[in-house]
Amino acid sequence: MFKDVELSREEMTSYKSVLAERGEDLTPDISVNILSASAWPSYPDIPVIIPQAVKSTLDRFESHYKNKHSNRKLDWKHALAHCQVISNFPNGRKELVVSSFQAIVLMLFNDFKINEKVSYEYIKEATGLRMQPYCPLISIANWFRQRPKN
Amino acid sequence: MADLLDENAVDDLKSLYSLLSIKGLGAKLRPAFEKWIEDTGSGIVFDEKEEGAMVEKLLALKKQLDLIWRVAFQRDDGIGHGLRESFETFINKTKRTSATWNTDNSKPGEMIAKYVDQLLRGGAKAIPAALFSVAKQAQGEEENEDIVYDEDSEVNNQLDQVLDLFRFVHGKAVFEAFYKKDLARRLLMGRSASADAERSMLTRLKTGT
Numbered sequence: 001m002f003k004d005v006e007l008s009r010e011e012m013t014s015y016k017s018v019l020a021e022r023g024e025d026l027t028p029d030i031s032v033n034i035l036s037a038s039a040w041p042s043y044p045d046i047p048v049i050i051p052q053a054v055k056s057t058l059d060r061f062e063s064h065y066k067n068k069h070s071n072r073k074l075d076w077k078h079a080l081a082h083c084q085v086i087s088n089f090p091n092g093r094k095e096l097v098v099s100s101f102q103a104i105v106l107m108l109f110n111d112f113k114i115n116e117k118v119s120y121e122y123i124k125e126a127t128g129l130r131m132q133p134y135c136p137l138i139s140i141a142n143w144f145r146q147r148p149k150n
Numbered sequence: 151m152a153d154l155l156d157e158n159a160v161d162d163l164k165s166l167y168s169l170l171s172i173k174g175l176g177a178k179l180r181p182a183f184e185k186w187i188e189d190t191g192s193g194i195v196f197d198e199k200e201e202g203a204m205v206e207k208l209l210a211l212k213k214q215l216d217l218i219w220r221v222a223f224q225r226d227d228g229i230g231h232g233l234r235e236s237f238e239t240f241i242n243k244t245k246r247t248s249a250t251w252n253t254d255n256s257k258p259g260e261m262i263a264k265y266v267d268q269l270l271r272g273g274a275k276a277i278p279a280a281l282f283s284v285a286k287q288a289q290g291e292e293e294n295e296d297i298v299y300d301e302d303s304e305v306n307n308q309l310d311q312v313l314d315l316f317r318f319v320h321g322k323a324v325f326e327a328f329y330k331k332d333l334a335r336r337l338l339m340g341r342s343a344s345a346d347a348e349r350s351m352l353t354r355l356k357t358g359t
Contacts, residue, residue, distance in 0.1 A: 001333060001334060001337055002337070002348075002349070005337050033338055040334050041330055041331050041334050080338060082339070
């Protein structure tokens with residue numbers, strides 16, 4: 001497992017310099033941990049709809065990786081990911097460290113005006129998440145969104 | 151004698167042992183000692199309300215027992231064996247439910263893994279104050295005024311103590327499963343206090359030292 005973490009770090013460094021050489025956009029900044037399935041505990045696959053902005057970044061990495069290592073297959077485990085989300089609150093900009101699922105829910109609010117309500121059904125449709133396990137996530141995400149002050 | 155042990159009356163125990171030793175009867179204390187260890191240890195392991203504190207309490211108990219063996223019982227061989235045997239007995243005792251089918255109790259393995267996870271994530275901050283090696287020295291030990299606080303060696307010291315406990319546990323597979331899961335999470339979230347501590351722990355687990 002230690003080796004994989006080291007290797008992932010090297011992969012990311014080389015990936016970023018490749019992008020820089022091509023003059024490509026380096027945002028949003030991603031960091032991918034590549035785990036060899038046999039060395040790590042198994043993690044379930046949880047289907048979710050990734051927002052397009054993030055998806056294209058991941059796809060770009062995936063095609064780079066597949067070109068580099070032609071015989072390998074990548075299985076994304078989004079449930080393990082976490083993100084830093086920058087939010088604009090009335091009191092100023094805040095950086096939130098949240099799980100990927102929480103971030104996906106939060107990002108939905110970008111499509112709505114301030115104080116406009118977002119229905120549970122909408123969230124369910126747009127994220128593709130089976131809601132029951134994630135109710136606490138939704139309420140946390142909502143709580144962040146609706147706080148008028150900090 | 152149970153009362154003396156309950157009160158950790160090291161000097162009294164020492165006197166008791168010395169007196170008996172004069173007649174070569176020191177070993178008579180062994181059965182009572184063993185029983186007290188088994189009773190006290192079982193109490194800790196099966197205390198569901200205080201499950202979170204299990205490992206802390208076991209570490210404290212072991213520390214107390216080791217001190218008593220060294221100081222009060224003059225490192226008596228037979229009593230030393232008795233100490234380790236009874237420790238091993240209670241830590242693997244199953245509860246009397248049909249659900250466990252006489253397999254070894256897996257709770258201590260799980261709780262030890264959790265405790266190690268806390269240590270490796272939090273570093274020395276995760277160590278309960280009572281278990282610090284540089285805390286005020288127990289009765290009967292020499293004072294050492296020049297101990298310098300060193301985070302790495304504190305953590306290593308704790309890991310050593312925990313490993314000492316772990317050696318008594320039969321159900322190693324339970325521990326290993328939890329340990330692997332926790333290690334994976336620490337690595338992926340970047341939540342390790344020290345990469346050195348992680349590697350050293352793994353080495354120790356592999357070699358059993």
